[in-house]
Amino acid sequence: MNVVVCFRAPPPDPEVDTLARADLLALGHALELAAGGHQTTALLGGTSMEAGSLRLALAAGVDRAVRVAADDMTGTDFHTIGQLLAIALRRIGADLVLTGVRSDDEGLGAAPAAIARHLGANYVAGVEEIAAVSAGTVDVVVRGGGRKRRLRVRLPAVLTIAAGPATLAQRPARAGAAPAIEVIPLSDPEATVVRRRTELLGRLEPASRGVETVTSAAALVAALDRR
Amino acid sequence: MDRSCAGRHDSARVPRRHASARRLLPNLLVPIDLRDGEPTGPSLFALSEGRRVAHVAGATVYAIVMSDRELDGAVVAHLGRAGADKVLLCEGAGLTGPALDATHGAALQAAVERVAPLLVLFPSGGAGMALGPSLAARIGAAFAGAADLEAIDAAGPLTDGVGRVVLRRWRGRRAAYRRLDPVEIERPVVAILAAGVAAELVGGAEIDVDVIACAAPRANSTSELGSEPDDDARIPLARVLVAVDPALGPEAVAQIAAHAPVGVVVVDGDGSAAAIAVSAPEIVIAIGDVEIAAMGTPHGRLGAILFGDGALPPRAVDVLWRLPATAPGTELWSEIGKALSAFAAKGVS
Numbered sequence: 201m202n203v204v205v206c207f208r209a210p211p212p213d214p215e216v217d218t219l220a221r222a223d224l225l226a227l228g229h230a231l232e233l234a235a236g237g238h239q240t241t242a243l244l245g246g247t248s249m250e251a252g253s254l255r256l257a258l259a260a261g262v263d264r265a266v267r268v269a270a271d272d273m274t275g276t277d278f279h280t281i282g283q284l285l286a287i288a289l290r291r292i293g294a295d296l297v298l299t300g301v302r303s304d305d306e307g308l309g310a311a312p313a314a315i316a317r318h319l320g321a322n323y324v325a326g327v328e329e330i331a332a333v334s335a336g337t338v339d340v341v342v343r344g345g346g347r348k349r350r351l352r353v354r355l356p357a358v359l360t361i362a363a364g365p366a367t368l369a370q371r372p373a374r375a376g377a378a379p380a381i382e383v384i385p386l387s388d389p390e391a392t393v394v395r396r397r398t399e400l401l402g403r404l405e406p407a408s409r410g411v412e413t414v415t416s417a418a419a420l421v422a423a424l425d426r427r
Numbered sequence: 428m429d430r431s432c433a434g435r436h437d438s439a440r441v442p443r444r445h446a447s448a449r450r451l452l453p454n455l456l457v458p459i460d461l462r463d464g465e466p467t468g469p470s471l472f473a474l475s476e477g478r479r480v481a482h483v484a485g486a487t488v489y490a491i492v493m494s495d496r497e498l499d500g501a502v503v504a505h506l507g508r509a510g511a512d513k514v515l516l517c518e519g520a521g522l523t524g525p526a527l528d529a530t531h532g533a534a535l536q537a538a539v540e541r542v543a544p545l546l547v548l549f550p551s552g553g554a555g556m557a558l559g560p561s562l563a564a565r566i567g568a569a570f571a572g573a574a575d576l577e578a579i580d581a582a583g584p585l586t587d588g589v590g591r592v593v594l595r596r597w598r599g600r601r602a603a604y605r606r607l608d609p610v611e612i613e614r615p616v617v618a619i620l621a622a623g624v625a626a627e628l629v630g631g632a633e634i635d636v637d638v639i640a641c642a643a644p645r646a647n648s649t650s651e652l653g654s655e656p657d658d659d660a661r662i663p664l665a666r667v668l669v670a671v672d673p674a675l676g677p678e679a680v681a682q683i684a685a686h687a688p689v690g691v692v693v694v695d696g697d698g699s700a701a702a703i704a705v706s707a708p709e710i711v712i713a714i715g716d717v718e719i720a721a722m723g724t725p726h727g728r729l730g731a732i733l734f735g736d737g738a739l740p741p742r743a744v745d746v747l748w749r750l751p752a753t754a755p756g757t758e759l760w761s762e763i764g765k766a767l768s769a770f771a772a773k774g775v776s
Contacts, residue, residue, distance in 0.1 A: 221718070277569075278560075278563075278564075278570060279564065279567065282564065301556075301704055301705065302572060306598055306605075307572060307573075307596075307597065307598065308560075308570055308571070308572050309556065309560060309572050310559075310560035310563055310564070310570040310572070312560065313528075313560030313561040313563070313564045314560070314564040316528075316561070316564075317561070317564040317565060322528070322529055322648050322649060323528045323529075323560075323561055324527065324528070324529075324557075324649065325528075325556045325557050325560070325705075326556055326557070326701070326704075326705050328701050339652065342527075343657050343659070343660070343701070343702065343705075344525030344526060344527070344554070344557060345460070345462065345524065345525030345526070346462050346525075346656065346657055346660040347525055347654040347655065347656065347657055347660075348654060348655050348656070348657045348658075349525060349651055349653070349654040350651070350652040350653045350654065351527070351649055351650065351651055351652065352649070352650050352651075352652055353529075353648070353649050354647060354648050354649065360556075362701040362704050362705055363700060363701035363704075399611070399612045400569045400612060400614065401569075401605055402569065402571070402594075402596070402605030402606050402607035402608075402612075403605065403606045403607075403608070403611075404598075404603055404604070404605060405595075405603060405604040405605070405606055406603055406604075407597075407601060407602065407603045407604055407725075407743075409743070409745060411739075411743070411744055411745065411746070411747050412745065412746045412747070413746075413747050413748070413749070414746055414747070414748050415748065416748070416762075416766075417732075417748070417759075417762045417763045417765070417766035418762075418766045418769070419748075420712070420730050420732065420746055420748045420766065421766045421767060421769045421770065422769065423728075423730070423745075423746040424710050424712070424728040424730045424745070424746055425710065425728075425769065425770060426728075
């Protein structure tokens with residue numbers, strides 16, 4: 201089974217190779233599946249300056265890292281991101297796609313559904329455990345309607361990850377150097393159908409809110425409940 | 428009661444750009460979350476929010492209920508009093524269970540095909556994260572994961588009768604707002620509202636129910652192997668969420684929670700992180716060094732109680748109470764718990 205972990209979030213600090221928490225949870229599950237012998241790939245849409253998450257994923261033990269070369273994904277709507285990443289996922293050949301619940305930049309959590317739609321894959325949001333995998337299916341745990349449910353999902357599937365292992369699974373050290381990050385250019389004829397519809401993100405407005413300092417619990421509650 | 432057959436709905440056959448993306452009618456659709464047969468507090472709040480802006484927009488508020496049986500008359504009346512003009516009942520096998528895209532996506536699609544929406548407003552704690560993004564992807568809509576609903580009086584109604592109803596949401600990390608106007612973008616908006624409280628019952632109990640007969644979902648794409656009660660089920664339904672640093676000890680959670688009124692949920696910030704991440708409370712209080720993963724809304728407020736020189740959380744806070752590093756203890760937990768009782772005065776869902 202080919203497992204692809206999609207990093208959507210830009211790195212919290214561009215100067216340091218780091219992973220956003222949502223991406224870390226998804227990577228944790230991917231590495232646990234890798235320990236079971238499944239092929240794992242990390243995928244990111246973004247610039248080479250934003251590829252720190254891919255370097256970290258390779259260091260943690262994923263088999264491949266692929267970057268879809270894109271100038272500025274932060275101003276791109278989720279429909280376009282889904283289409284873009286689905287093109288790359290078809291190239292890579294993905295059975296199971298794992299992503300964070302939502303990205304740090306826009307915080308929507310909608311791109312995975314767009315990926316699933318473009319791939320014709322099943323979509324399950326808020327997965328906390330990937331309990332077992334058999335041929336053509338994956339077992340997951342999700343919450344909903346006041347229940348914690350164990351589901352069997354047919355592959356291909358796109359899962360958003362709400363919880364994961366506290367620490368990344370350690371894979372045996374690789375023989376030789378880590379593989380290079382592969383690049384899928386946007387100049388690819390198949391990818392040129394992608395259009396950006398920034399208006400779907402909404403009009404940007406400045407947030408001018410200061411911090412009110414208080415000195416008691418009662419004052420804290422009163423300030424929070426004020427309208 | 429109008430009963431019609433929608434036939435089989437296969438998401439793979441849905442047109443790339445749904446008709447509702449081209450034809451914006453002033454319809455507000457609210458998918459209702461039922462627990463033990465009763466609508467949740469956030470569902471009633473979402474209906475009341477829809478009703479609040481419907482006057483300005485000249486809009487009709489539809490409550491969408493997905494079930495495998497007819498609705499109890501008392502539930503219909505409850506939805507009407509909360510603000511619904513009509514109920515759309517998507518009736519089909521397996522629709523009473525918790526929502527998944529594989530099992531409920533086609534039924535919701537059928538409702539949207541029946542009533543082209545301006546906005547689809549999921550309540551907090553409902554099926555928003557499971558169904559909202561997929562619906563938006565199918566109909567080419569915008570999506571807002573946690574948003575406030577606002578009516579703009581100044582702009583007035585448009586010539587085609589569509590008023591200016593907009594949604595506001597945070598960008599990630601509360602760095603800026605995004606304002607989504609379905610008229611401006613010429614597409615519907617799918618959103619999840621915060622878990623607020625319906626201020627008053629504003630509608631009438633006598634409302635119509637339209638039934639859409641829904642075929643069984645695609646076989647075998649997703650099946651339930653088993654389930655158990657969710658210990659954190661109340662978190663996404665809470666208007667006020669208090670997340671406590673686990674380093675402060677379980678007694679901190681227990682003592683604060685002992686004083687908290689109904690609807691104020693006090694949890695271990697790490698142990699309940701998964702449920703917090705998919706919740707949208709109106710008010711969040713972080714105690715100690717705890718990362719807040721919940722997506723608040725611009726109307727919401729975020730408070731922090733920090734000890735010593737602890738750094739502010741990455742998401743900007745609105746209200747800060749900084750205490751000495753020696754402050755944590757029974758006396759403080761009691762003070763915080765008693766202060767939370769003030770939330771009961773406004774009412775909590």
